Amino acid sequence: MAAELIATTATKKVYRDGDKAIKVFNADFPKAEVLNEALITARVEETGGIDVPKVLEVGVFEGKWSITFDFIEGKTLQQLMDENPDKLAEYMEQMVDLHLNILSKHCPLLNKLKDKMSRQILEIDELSDITRYDMRTKLDSMPKHTKLCHGDFNPTNIVVREDGSMCVLDWVHATQGNASADVARTYLLFCLQDQKKADMYMDIFCKKTGTAKKYVQTWLPIVAAAQLSKKRPEEVELLQKWANVCDYQ
Structure with missing residues (x-):
């Protein structure tokens, strides 16, 4: 079976080859970052209790660095939200539960958030x-935790299989740190697309965990500033508004 192109981003292309997914990076993409992504994903995989695609191989595909994973069959949670808007609250509940499972884990060899x-x-x-x-x-004054943080937890990185089980993709930004910081990042990622979904996610998380919304919000300017470093033009205006909020109280 010939490899089929299934996704393209600014830095990579993703192919499906049977039961494998091959992430092929641009020719100028740093080798160290490719190896680091494979290492981070393998460490999360070894943590256990989280459904992640297994790293099968780091190699070269058509002259470019690549990582081969298990291919996960299903639809992204984003696709399901778009197709079934009447089930949005149900999907959000499931997404928060999945996030809480991740945040309950520890992966001590990861970098600190x-x-x-x-x-x-x-x-x-x-x-x-x-x-x-x-x-x-x-940032230095915020509580120091060591929970597993995904770093880019959003519906496009969650694949839902036919049986309803969920697999979480793209662990390259994973670190160990404060759960509320990771939730604040998910909130901001939702804000960039849909404020209603962002507020729903925050409300469900805080209700399920007994966390004060105000505490999660103290992370927002810091997380927004960190997100600005990715230099995505379409995000700059909103992120600058959040990052320039100087009253953290």
Whole structure:
């Protein structure tokens, strides 16, 4: 069976080859980052209790670095939300439960979320030196946790099989850190698309966990600043608004 192109992004293409998915990176993509993604995913896989695609091979595909995973058959949760808007609340409940399962795990060999975010904030030209300093000071003062954080937990990274089980993809941004920081990132990712979904997600998470919404919101300016480092033009305006909120109380 010839490999079939199933997805394309700015940095990679994804092919299906039977029961395998091959993520092929652009020729100029750093080798170290490819190897790091494979290592992070393997460590999450070994944590246990989370449905993730297994890393099968790191190699070269048509002259470019690639990672081969198990192919997961199904639809993304985003597709299901779009196709069945009447089931949105049900899907959100399932998504929060899945997130809580991830956040209940520990993966001590992963990088620390605070260290990663601190580096990202330093890289942002759009913010003043004073704002960057305030951000890093606030980040340092936040509670230090070691929970497994996905780093890009959104409906496009969740595949739902026919039997309803859910598999979580794309662990390249995974770290260990504060659960509310990871939830704040998911909230912001929803905000970039649909404020109603963002608010629903936040409300369900806080209700299920007994977490004060205000506490999760204290992470929003820091998470927005870190997200700015990805330099996605379509996100800049909204993220700058969040990142420039200086009153964290």
